[in-house]
Amino acid sequence: MAMVIEARGLSKHYGETVAVDSLDLEVPAGALYGLLGPNGSGKSTTIRMLTGQTPASAGTATVLGVDAAADPVGVRRLVGIIPEQETPPSFLTAAEYLRFAGAVRGLDGIEEAAAWWFEFLDFGDKKDVLCKDLSRGTRQKLMFAQAFLHSPRLALIDEPLVNFDPIVQHDVKEFLVDYVRRGNTIFLSTHILEVAEEVCTGFAILHRGRLLATGTPDELREAGRHLPDVFLELVRQDRNHV
Numbered sequence: 001m002a003m004v005i006e007a008r009g010l011s012k013h014y015g016e017t018v019a020v021d022s023l024d025l026e027v028p029a030g031a032l033y034g035l036l037g038p039n040g041s042g043k044s045t046t047i048r049m050l051t052g053q054t055p056a057s058a059g060t061a062t063v064l065g066v067d068a069a070a071d072p073v074g075v076r077r078l079v080g081i082i083p084e085q086e087t088p089p090s091f092l093t094a095a096e097y098l099r100f101a102g103a104v105r106g107l108d109g110i111e112e113a114a115a116w117w118f119e120f121l122d123f124g125d126k127k128d129v130l131c132k133d134l135s136r137g138t139r140q141k142l143m144f145a146q147a148f149l150h151s152p153r154l155a156l157i158d159e160p161l162v163n164f165d166p167i168v169q170h171d172v173k174e175f176l177v178d179y180v181r182r183g184n185t186i187f188l189s190t191h192i193l194e195v196a197e198e199v200c201t202g203f204a205i206l207h208r209g210r211l212l213a214t215g216t217p218d219e220l221r222e223a224g225r226h227l228p229d230v231f232l233e234l235v236r237q238d239r240n241h242v
């Protein structure tokens, strides 16, 4: 099976801190893959290495066949990204920002694509408001839209559902499921384990930069287990080990 993401021994050190510790990961095409883990376990650092936003200290990462260390710009050209805690530029309106994001991607039909997103995410008259004056959730909607505007084959999205109201969460979840059904791949980090259990085709649990487990929600269902319980159990066990 074609792997869209392949990481081998991927590591990141910040001084004495080992943020990611020799991670091996394979994500097949068409997966909706959830990267799970407590605060500080290395999820965002992993995503930043896979997207060439930060160089690895050791190991390799190949994303859509491109080496993330050798050609980070090449990776970013191909994928969609929602970086952690980033917000759209304060000095652009929502519509200007999507126009800008589409232009950077060399997208044809930017206006149509943007109009679809504004309709889907129920922007109403907010599309002509400066980003700095949008609510937090609305800014997050914009970050979501820019990641998918050019219909990337792979999107790496860090906590994409944070700050969304229940209706948007519902619609966006359906979008994600449909997006991978159309043959694309999504790699997402999330703390919302119920959502991961519901929509993911595969997951990895990170703790202290190391992989505790990988699996699929189907396997858990067959074993009569729930992802939140398994997560708590594994992380607590690992904490008690050290």
Ligand SMILES: Nc1ncnc2c1ncn2[C@@H]1O[C@H](COP(=O)(O)OP(=O)(O)OP(=O)(O)O)[C@@H](O)[C@H]1O
Binding pocket: 014, 017, 018, 019, 037, 038, 039, 040, 041, 042, 043, 044, 045, 046, 084
């Ligand atoms: N730029 C940085 N400089 C120094 N240390 C960093 C940096 N970025 C991350 N770290 C450290 O790396 C570790 C992993 O952080 P990371 O942000 O990847 O965790 P996370 O799993 O995304 O956590 P959260 O769930 O809180 O978003 C933490 O110990 C963090 O303090």
Ligand SMILES: [Mg+2]
Binding pocket: 043, 044, 045, 084, 158
């Ligand atoms: Mg994070």
